[in-house]
Amino acid sequence: MGAADIAAPLAPVLSKTPMVALLGNPNCGKTALFNRLTGARQKVANYAGVTIERKEGSFTSPEGRAFRVLDLPGAYSLSAHTPDEAITRDVVAGLRAGEQSPDVVVCVVNATNLRLNLRLVLEIKRLGLPMILALNMVDVAKKRGIEIDAARLAQELEMPVVETVAVQAGGEKSLLRALDAMWPLHEVKPASLSAIDAVGVEDTQREVRRILALVSSDARDTGNLTERIDNVVLHPVLGPVILAVLMFLVFQAVFSWANVPMDMIKAGVDSVGGLLKGAMADGLLRSLLVEGILGGAGSVLVFLPQILILFFFILILEDCGYLPRAAFLLDRLMGGVGLSGRAFIPLLSSFACAIPGIMAARTIQNPRDRLVTIMIAPLMTCSARLPVYALIIAAFIPEREVGGFMSLQGLVLFALYFAGIASAMAVAYFMKRTMGSNHKQPLMLELPAYHWPHMQNLALGLWERCKIFLSRVGTIILTLMVLLWFLSSFPGAPEGATHPAIYYSMAGMLGRGLEYVFAPIGFNWQICIALVPGLAAREVAVGALGTVYALSQSGEELAQSLTPIIASSWTLPTALSLLAWYVFAPQCMSTLSVVRRETNSIRYPLMMAGYMFALAYTASFLTYRISLFFIGG
Amino acid sequence: MTHAAPLITLDTLTVGDSATVVHIAPGDAAHDGATLARRLMELGFVPGEKIRMLKRGMPGGEPLAIKVGNSTFALRRFEAALVSVQPSIQPE
Numbered sequence: 001m002g003a004a005d006i007a008a009p010l011a012p013v014l015s016k017t018p019m020v021a022l023l024g025n026p027n028c029g030k031t032a033l034f035n036r037l038t039g040a041r042q043k044v045a046n047y048a049g050v051t052i053e054r055k056e057g058s059f060t061s062p063e064g065r066a067f068r069v070l071d072l073p074g075a076y077s078l079s080a081h082t083p084d085e086a087i088t089r090d091v092v093a094g095l096r097a098g099e100q101s102p103d104v105v106v107c108v109v110n111a112t113n114l115r116l117n118l119r120l121v122l123e124i125k126r127l128g129l130p131m132i133l134a135l136n137m138v139d140v141a142k143k144r145g146i147e148i149d150a151a152r153l154a155q156e157l158e159m160p161v162v163e164t165v166a167v168q169a170g171g172e173k174s175l176l177r178a179l180d181a182m183w184p185l186h187e188v189k190p191a192s193l194s195a196i197d198a199v200g201v202e203d204t205q206r207e208v209r210r211i212l213a214l215v216s217s218d219a220r221d222t223g224n225l226t227e228r229i230d231n232v233v234l235h236p237v238l239g240p241v242i243l244a245v246l247m248f249l250v251f252q253a254v255f256s257w258a259n260v261p262m263d264m265i266k267a268g269v270d271s272v273g274g275l276l277k278g279a280m281a282d283g284l285l286r287s288l289l290v291e292g293i294l295g296g297a298g299s300v301l302v303f304l305p306q307i308l309i310l311f312f313f314i315l316i317l318e319d320c321g322y323l324p325r326a327a328f329l330l331d332r333l334m335g336g337v338g339l340s341g342r343a344f345i346p347l348l349s350s351f352a353c354a355i356p357g358i359m360a361a362r363t364i365q366n367p368r369d370r371l372v373t374i375m376i377a378p379l380m381t382c383s384a385r386l387p388v389y390a391l392i393i394a395a396f397i398p399e400r401e402v403g404g405f406m407s408l409q410g411l412v413l414f415a416l417y418f419a420g421i422a423s424a425m426a427v428a429y430f431m432k433r434t435m436g437s438n439h440k441q442p443l444m445l446e447l448p449a450y451h452w453p454h455m456q457n458l459a460l461g462l463w464e465r466c467k468i469f470l471s472r473v474g475t476i477i478l479t480l481m482v483l484l485w486f487l488s489s490f491p492g493a494p495e496g497a498t499h500p501a502i503y504y505s506m507a508g509m510l511g512r513g514l515e516y517v518f519a520p521i522g523f524n525w526q527i528c529i530a531l532v533p534g535l536a537a538r539e540v541a542v543g544a545l546g547t548v549y550a551l552s553q554s555g556e557e558l559a560q561s562l563t564p565i566i567a568s569s570w571t572l573p574t575a576l577s578l579l580a581w582y583v584f585a586p587q588c589m590s591t592l593s594v595v596r597r598e599t600n601s602i603r604y605p606l607m608m609a610g611y612m613f614a615l616a617y618t619a620s621f622l623t624y625r626i627s628l629f630f631i632g633g
Numbered sequence: 634m635t636h637a638a639p640l641i642t643l644d645t646l647t648v649g650d651s652a653t654v655v656h657i658a659p660g661d662a663a664h665d666g667a668t669l670a671r672r673l674m675e676l677g678f679v680p681g682e683k684i685r686m687l688k689r690g691m692p693g694g695e696p697l698a699i700k701v702g703n704s705t706f707a708l709r710r711f712e713a714a715l716v717s718v719q720p721s722i723q724p725e
Contacts, residue, residue: 116701
């Protein structure tokens with residue numbers, strides 16, 4: 001307990017709520033421990049000026065002391081190689097403006113892998129901050145026959161060592177007791193980072209080996225379950241087959257499991273609309289509430305189940321350790337178009353939303369690789385496109401079984417996802433050629449041991465997605481719905497009007513103007529109107545179509561599903577053209593603004609918007625003309 | 634015990650074989666090679682550590698899945714080529 005004790009006579013006792021920093025290698029179970037400590041009492045934001053996720057929470061110790069806790073990004077070393085690691089280094093060393101340096105560092109190590117994890121512990125120890133070592137995953141270690149003498153380890157490291165099992169209720173108790181035992185805490189300044197570089201990696205590793213020889217039985221860790229699973233999952237032939245089947249099942253599930261909850265949400269929104277209609281007199285306010293707010297926001301809300309199902313699978317695959325294996329399998333393929341296998345994780349996240357995907361690109365060390373990944377991330381089919389796809393597919397693609405077990409609708413959806421992926425690969429290849437770098441990129445990807453996904457982590461992850469989506473529906477989407485309702489309600493129709501009222505409104509004028517641009521690709525003015533608010537968030541276009549058509553249906557049956565309306569008023573080529581448009585179009589301002597922040601330049605978001613618009617227009621034009629030729633209007 | 638096997642670079646190690654890390658060469662200076670070598674060491678590729686070649690990706694035998702200590706890392710061939718290893722003599 002050296003550092004704290006030496007500092008004690010000199011430093012004043014800490015007066016504010018102490019800040020505990022959780023720090024450790026990636027895959028050490030640090031975030032699970034954070035969730036265990038804080039439960040739902042956590043705040044997720046970004047570090048000032050960058051878009052790296054900052055997770056802070058709070059908890060109370062058994063003796064009633066309040067603590068703040070920061071979950072620092074995982075790092076292999078304090079000699080930072082990625083922006084994430086740089087944040088960890090700067091926060092723990094007290095160098096980051098606006099962040100208080102931690103009062104206690106809890107170093108979380110994976111007990112099954114001390115050989116790798118202890119090196120970071122020794123590095124951090126040189127900063128001289130009060131430290132606790134949390135031997136996490138001791139249960140797994142014991143099962144594998146790895147015995148660790150915690151008392152001896154504490155003696156060698158000169159810091160308290162506690163055993164934790166982050167995935168078990170009560171598995172954090174020992175850590176809480178150790179924190180209480182450290183009381184009273186003193187104000188300590190971390191030593192300079194040069195203290196870390198003073199010792200070479202080889203010398204640190206020699207020290208690790210010396211300590212390990214004293215505290216740990218050298219388990220023969222061969223032929224364990226992870227290796228046996230990897231023999232199948234990373235098999236040159238079976239591996240890619242398993243990956244493809246998994247991805248396909250995920251997309252089928254997104255479509256079929258979501259039906260029941262979607263119908264329930266739809267029915268709920270409808271009945272509230274009916275109640276309001278019955279209770280209020282016909283007028284502007286009723287129209288705003290029922291058509292603008294309920295009709296608009298409700299038609300987007302209905303896609304929450306699909307988004308949650310998709311994230312359910314992504315989070316499970318991530319938690320159990322499959323995602324890095326997928327990156328391994330795809331590395332050669334992605335390397336062929338100039339991407340790193342690591343780009344797989346940002347790109348997969350982009351299937352949910354391009355924004356977390358673009359942010360996840362920070363784990364790619366090489367700036368060029370990172371830029372290419374960011375530029376193609378929006379081509380991955382994000383969940384905000386799903387509402388549009390789902391609407392059009394439901395209206396135009398018959399519900400039919402293909403080959404006895406697949407639905408035709410699911411198959412079309414799969415094709416749309418595939419189009420996004422294929423075009424992303426083509427764009428990456430083009431960028432590799434034009435940006436002319438043949439610089440070889442390192443991969444250095446850890447393949448962690450498999451473990452069962454943990455329900456609390458999964459629930460917290462889903463809850464976070466749910467909050468993000470609902471707050472979007474409640475803020476930006478709702479605002480746009482009201483704005484759109486206003487645009488489509490004023491000015492009203494003139495005397496003796498022959499068209500529906502919206503035709504004469506501001507939205508109608510705008511849509512009719514845009515029609516000149518979009519007529520060659522088969523879009524009518526209703527679609528053109530819906531595309532404008534769709535710039536704020538792709539899924540808004542569905543609500544906008546709802547409003548456009550509901551208002552033009554002379555006020556009757558407003559909450560009625562949009563599907564039969566578009567099925568009867570659009571041609572198949574128009575529908576296909578709109579699907580093609582949505583695969584490519586730069587239809588999301590928030591993505592562009594995140595790209596601006598991440599690349600710190602206005603050039604890249606402009607380039608992105610430009611190339612995506614060009615692709616979208618070309619693809620829609622070809623789709624429309626070709627399908628018109630074969631199917632006819 | 635003396636090893637009869639000559640030194641090879643890690644990228645040429647046969648799948649299933651074990652070896653001991655002998656030396657990490659700094660990579661090509663133009664490609665930020667010193668940092669690359671340092672990171673390899675930070676991941677556990679330190680002289681004296683035992684490693685084992687678990688898998689090779691397809692196609693082209695890339696990337697490589699290598700067990701070092703108790704962790705497994707995927708490396709591309711050129712990264713693995715920086716690591717000189719002494720193959721262990723396989724039990725008959």
